[in-house]
Amino acid sequence: MLIGLKAVAEDPQTGEARPTHAGLLMFGYDPQLYLPQSEVVCIKYADTQGIRTYIDRKNFVGTMPELIDKASSFLRQYIRVGATIRGFYREDEPEYPYEALREAVVNAVIHRDYARSGETVRVFLYSDRVEIRSPGALLPGVSLNDLVALRVTSVPRNPVLAGLLRDLPGYMERIGSGIRFMLREMEALGLPPPEFSEHFDFVVTFRNGGKGMEPEGLNERQLKALEMVRVAGSISTSEYCVATGVSPSTGLRDLTELAAHGLLVARGKRRAKRFYLP
Structure with missing residues (x-):
């Protein structure tokens, strides 16, 4: 079965069954022992520039589903939640739409370039924004303008990984519509649309529109x-x-x-x- 899923492949020299990178990342006991670049680093900063000492930092390890869940929990921990009283009811107003951030984490982990050793997916929380950075530029033939304009058909960089993760509930349920979902979720909270950029990394930036920013002068x-x-x-x-x-x-x-x-x-x-x- 694992061979059929392409989680295991036969060694052409010895004929032995060996786990593929996708198999290690999905089912491995300690994937980072063999693929150290697959960890996810999450850092919470106290300011907008990352100049001050960080408040919290976690280097998450584990299988791909575990990485996504741990990074998502880190984000949920630090999303500030306000409230508005309308009539007799309290309505919570989160600083960011959690599901949109989780979608960006899923995309970062599944679509990153795993051939780039020494580089990890990074999640940075500043006082005014969240940045999710995934090693690797867009695939050839895909432009940033087309991506933002939703003119691109979803083509995963790691199709075997995407196929394995797609079969697990709660991870890739918005195939081909993740960016549209993030745009819609940010708009629903009255926040600016997420920003997409690339250089050596692909970066998604969510801005809180000034919600929850502390005044200057705090120590x-x-x-x-x-x-x-x-x-x-x-x-x-x-x-x-x-x-x-x-x-x-x-x-x-x-x-x-x-x-x-x-x-x-x-x-x-x-x-x-x-x-x-x-």
Whole structure:
């Protein structure tokens, strides 16, 4: 069966069955042992340029479905969610459409050039955008203008991988319509359309239109506090002090400034006081 799926091929010299690259990436126990370039690197930065120390970094390994799921979970963790009250109902308003980002991750992993050793799929989260970078330019005969204008028939760079992943629910359900889906999802949230560019990499950029951007002048500790609250739901002064190594007076001052900016809301009194997203 694996030979029929092209996950295994017969060695022409020895006649032994050996896994193909596609087989390793889909079913291998440790694919990165043989294809180290297949890992996915995800980095969350605190600013718009990636100049400050990053907030979080993960180098994900595993099979192709595992890579997609891990990178998607990383994105979901850091997508900020606001809310609007309409009538008696609360409507969540995410910073980005999660499914569109996941679609871009699937495309990056499945269509990358695996012959380029030492280069990985990279997912960069800045305060104003998400960039998903896939090693390898577009295939010959495919122009960026035609791709953006939806005039291109879907031709996978790695057809065996695409065929294997297509048979798994939840990964390649929008064959040939992924870009159209990303455009539609961004438009539905009132966000700018995703941007596509290529040089040595193919890059998809999602911009949040200014949603959730912090004011200038916050220090690294305060940016970390905002991320901690987004992940945990709330933070106390003592928890903040432990995480940042500052004194109680400095910790309380940092969190109070965030509340003054409208970025956090304080609830409770004295030692029971905790800070939440507004």
